Amino acid sequence: MTEQKTVTVNMGPQHPSTHGVLRVVLELDGETVIKATPVVGYLHTGIEKTMENKLYYKAIPCTDRMDYLAPMSNNLGYCLAVEKLMGIEVPEKVKWARVLLTELTRIKSHLVWLGTHALDLGAMSMLLYTFRERESIIDVYEAVSGQRMMSTYIRIGGLAKELPKDFDKWVRKVLKQVPQGMQDYIDLLSGNQIFINRTKGVAVISAEDALNYSLSGPMLRGSGIKHDLRKASPYSGYENFDFEIPVGRIGDAWDRYLLRLEEMRQSLRIVQQALDGMPEGPYRAHVPGVVLPPKEDVLYKMESMIHHFKIITEGFETPRGAVYQAIEAPKGELGYYISSDGSNKPHRVRVRPPSYINLGALPKMVEGRLLSDVICAIGTIDIVLGEVDR
Amino acid sequence: MGLEEKIPDSIILTTVDKMANWAHKRSMWPLGFGLACCAIEMMSTFAPHFDLARFGMEVMRPSPRQADLMIVAGRVSMKMAPVVKTLYEQMPNPKWVLSMGACASCGGVFNNYAIVQGVDRIIPVDVYVPGCPPRPEQLIDGILKLYEQIEKESVKDKREEWGRRIG
Numbered sequence: 348m349t350e351q352k353t354v355t356v357n358m359g360p361q362h363p364s365t366h367g368v369l370r371v372v373l374e375l376d377g378e379t380v381i382k383a384t385p386v387v388g389y390l391h392t393g394i395e396k397t398m399e400n401k402l403y404y405k406a407i408p409c410t411d412r413m414d415y416l417a418p419m420s421n422n423l424g425y426c427l428a429v430e431k432l433m434g435i436e437v438p439e440k441v442k443w444a445r446v447l448l449t450e451l452t453r454i455k456s457h458l459v460w461l462g463t464h465a466l467d468l469g470a471m472s473m474l475l476y477t478f479r480e481r482e483s484i485i486d487v488y489e490a491v492s493g494q495r496m497m498s499t500y501i502r503i504g505g506l507a508k509e510l511p512k513d514f515d516k517w518v519r520k521v522l523k524q525v526p527q528g529m530q531d532y533i534d535l536l537s538g539n540q541i542f543i544n545r546t547k548g549v550a551v552i553s554a555e556d557a558l559n560y561s562l563s564g565p566m567l568r569g570s571g572i573k574h575d576l577r578k579a580s581p582y583s584g585y586e587n588f589d590f591e592i593p594v595g596r597i598g599d600a601w602d603r604y605l606l607r608l609e610e611m612r613q614s615l616r617i618v619q620q621a622l623d624g625m626p627e628g629p630y631r632a633h634v635p636g637v638v639l640p641p642k643e644d645v646l647y648k649m650e651s652m653i654h655h656f657k658i659i660t661e662g663f664e665t666p667r668g669a670v671y672q673a674i675e676a677p678k679g680e681l682g683y684y685i686s687s688d689g690s691n692k693p694h695r696v697r698v699r700p701p702s703y704i705n706l707g708a709l710p711k712m713v714e715g716r717l718l719s720d721v722i723c724a725i726g727t728i729d730i731v732l733g734e735v736d737r
Numbered sequence: 738m739g740l741e742e743k744i745p746d747s748i749i750l751t752t753v754d755k756m757a758n759w760a761h762k763r764s765m766w767p768l769g770f771g772l773a774c775c776a777i778e779m780m781s782t783f784a785p786h787f788d789l790a791r792f793g794m795e796v797m798r799p800s801p802r803q804a805d806l807m808i809v810a811g812r813v814s815m816k817m818a819p820v821v822k823t824l825y826e827q828m829p830n831p832k833w834v835l836s837m838g839a840c841a842s843c844g845g846v847f848n849n850y851a852i853v854q855g856v857d858r859i860i861p862v863d864v865y866v867p868g869c870p871p872r873p874e875q876l877i878d879g880i881l882k883l884y885e886q887i888e889k890e891s892v893k894d895k896r897e898e899w900g901r902r903i904g
Contacts, residue, residue, distance in 0.1 A: 360820055363769050363799040367776065368817060389817045390773055393851035408846060415774035459777065478784030485781075496774060496870055733773050736814075 353381055356718075360389045364467040364722045367732035371709070371721065378718050383710045387703070390736040398696045402662035403429055404503060404639075406693065411497040413698065414734040416459050419445075419452040419488075420676040422501035425696075427582055428672035428683040429503045432665055433637055440628040441505045442584035447518070447621035448491070448500065449583075449674075450614040454525060455484045456677035456729075457607045464604075464726035465536060468545045473535060480528035487517045504638030505631030518622050525615060529608065536604070546600035550712040550724035553598060560708040563701050564679025566728060569606050570598030576675040583674075587624075588617050600727040637663045662691035678702045678729050698737060702730040754891050761805070761831060762887045768804035769797035770824065773811025775838040775870040782873040792880060801827040806883075808876075809862075812840035813853040825860045831895060833887070835879055836862045839869045 359370035368389035374382040394413055398406040410425045411418040423445055430437065458477040465473035485495050490511050492498035500507045511517075536542050552562070557570040567574055575592045577585040593609035595602030632638050639658055640651035667689040673682035679701030688694040705728045712724045771779060783789050783797065798804040801824045813821055825834065836856050839845035842865045844854035856862060863886060866879035 360817065361770055361801075361824055367771060367773070368820075389814060389820070390812070391814050391816060391851050392773075392812055392847050393849040394847075396851075397847060397849050412774055412846075415777060474780070475785050478781060479786065482781070482784075482786045495872060496778065 351376070358721070359386075365725060366463060366730055369706075369725065369730065369732055369735070371725070373718070373721065375718060380713050380716055380718060380721060383713050383721065385706055385709050387706070387732075387735050390732045392733070392737060394737045395696050395698060399693055402691055403665070403693065404658065404662065406696070407502060408497065408499050411499055412733060413700070413737055414456075414676065414678065414681070414702070414731050415496065416731055417452045417456040417677045418497055418499075419448045419501060420456075420674060420681060422499060423449050423583065424672060424674045424676065424681045424683050426501050426503050427674065428670050428685050429665075431672050432668065432670045432685055432687060433503075433634075433663075435504050435632050435634055435638065437505055437632045438628045438630070439584070439626045441630060441632070443621050443625050444506060444510060444630070445501055445583050446585060446588065447618055447625070448487075450617045450621070451484050451487055451518075451521065453614045453677040454521075454611050454618075455481055457611050458484075460607065460677075460726075460729045461532060461604075464723075464729075465542065467722050467726045468542060470536060470539065470542060473532065476528060476531055476535070480525050483517075483521045483524045487514075487521060490514060490517045502631075502639070504634055505629075508642065509630050515622065518618065522615060522619060522622075525611070529611065533608070543601065545719075545723055546604060546727070548597075548599050548601075549716070549720050550600045550727050551598055552708055552712055556708070556711060557598065560704070560711065562679070562705050562708055564675070564677070564705070565603050565606050565610065566679060566705045566708070568593065569595035569603040571596055576673055576680060580673075582672070588620050590614075590617050600723050603727050664689060664691055673699065676701055678731070678734070679705060698734075700734040700737065702728065703735040706730050706735060754893075757892050758888050758890055761890075762884050763793045765794055765805050765833075766796050766798045766803060767794060767806040767808050768801055768824070768828070769799045770801075770807065771810050772813065772817065773840065775810035775841070778870040778873055779808060779810045779837065779876065782876050787873040787877065789877065789880075792877070792884075794880070801825075802829065804828055805832055807832065807834045807860075808837050809834065809841040809856045809860075810837045812838075812845065812847060813856050813859075814851050815853060818853050818859050821856065822859050833863045833883060834860055835864045835866065835883060837866050837876060837879070838871055839867060842867060845869060 354375045356373045356375055358373055359365040360368040370386040372384045373380055394409050398409050410421040414421050458481045462474035462477035488498050489495050492500040552570055554570040554572050557567050571594050573592055573594050590613045593606050595606050635654050640654050644651035645655045665687040669686040671684045673680050681701055682699030684697040685693050686695040713721045836842045841856045844852050864879045864883045866875055868875050
């Protein structure tokens with residue numbers, strides 16, 4: 348009888364289906380995975396440390412570069428945390444605009460997920476279709492902020508600038524184009540036997556395990572637990588919107604595929620409501636010395652100019668204490684913990700990255716399964732290495 | 738009708754350099770390798786809206802052994818630097834490197850302990866594309882600049898250069 352031996356395979360950090368630079372050390376017996384160990388840190392950027400050395404305002408661009416598929420959600424989480432620390436109440440219009448933009452961000456993030464996940468499983472043309480629709484959302488980003496990806500549009504106490512005049516036009520284009528595109532995706536994938544075989548019953552995580560691994564977002568809801576921070580602890584006026592929280596049944600990759608598609612539909616509903624009901628008003632809260640005054644005032648009013656100068660050069664002093672603010676980012680619960688020592692820079696910023704914590708369940712999902720299921724599991728978690736490693 | 742009538746049916750005279758550069762330039766295969774945010778813009782460039790296939794570059798090679806061009810798309814961390822260097826060394830000659838974005842070119846906003854302050858500290862770079870992240874048009878422009886550079890190259894210089902490197 349031959350001796351039983353296992354083989355150790357090193358997957359990544361340069362591997363086309365690890366979504367960046369994830370490295371997984373796999374111990375294989377034939378094609379069966381005995382042990383999987385994710386190795387992270389290949390994109391460690393020191394973002395949390397960098398933010399400690401920046402004024403509160405100047406730390407916002409760092410947040411964009413964590414989850415670079417959903418920059419606006421990251422901005423929102425950080426700005427809400429600082430607003431909570433400072434006790435700033437933002438105008439209604441700002442809340443609605445933020446909801447609209449973060450829901451577009453959710454669709455944008457899910458589109459990239461869908462394209463890359465299908466690409467990993469062999470449906471190569473999906474990426475081309477999803478990036479087509481993604482461009483329409485990028486047009487909105489570009490219209491509001493002038494940047495395609497790293498918009499830094501959501502600021503402390505409001506928005507970077509007024510919504511553009513043709514904002515309505517761009518968003519309506521998204522509302523028209525994305526549902527059409529989604530029909531294409533369903534035609535291509537939902538009846539595709541290869542895709543079904545590769546996702547049904549694969550990468551299963553039970554509801555109990557999902558809770559034990561403290562998963563969040565679609566990973567948690569895919570297992571049938573109806574928990575969404577937009578309903579559980581509404582922020583930024585989500586209580587005003589009418590939408591459903593979809594849940595999966597058994598928590599496999601197929602359930603999560605259907606769930607994310609449904610989430611995109613619900614996001615479109617929210618965008619529609621936010622666009623139709625967008626209230627009039629200022630785009631920034633009026634808190635002199637803390638929130639930057641509107642640019643037009645800076646040019647013509649002495650006090651505004653002084654406030655602007657003071658905020659940009661010295662920042663503002665915060666009360667001592669610590670806050671935690673979590674939002675429902677496309678990938679799950681994105682939390683910011685800011686500890687303040689009373690100075691103009693944060694003493695410590697700690698981010699709770701959803702995809703990092705969701706990645707922790709990878710060994711549970713793949714051990715005992717086949718090697719090809721690892722690809723599916725990594726895809727279905729929807730990791731972004733920028734956020735995992737920070 | 739078209740080109741067939743214009744060219745003579747016997748011999749075309751050209752130089753080895755022109756021929757080699759033309760071939761290098763028109764069938765360049767990039768390494769399918771993304772690091773951070775810029776990789777998403779790189780994917781957008783390959784996607785239908787910008788369609789890099791117009792420049793003969795639609796094939797992304799996941800293996801460095803089959804690639805000619807390395808697009809360093811994103812920040813290179815200290816932990817990733819040896820991997821990037823290994824990948825570069827695994828690519829066969831002739832090879833080119835395009836540094837995409839501020840982080841790969843100079844460290845960008847992350848001037849800290851974790852990020853290599855410019856990928857040119859570990860591998861030679863041919864073209865730098867600024868931006869955070871650069872727009873797909875900028876990346877295409879960078880690639881066209883690289884094409885211009887390749888047109889000026891000489892096989893003789895390359896041979897001497899590689900000879901030195903091996904020796």
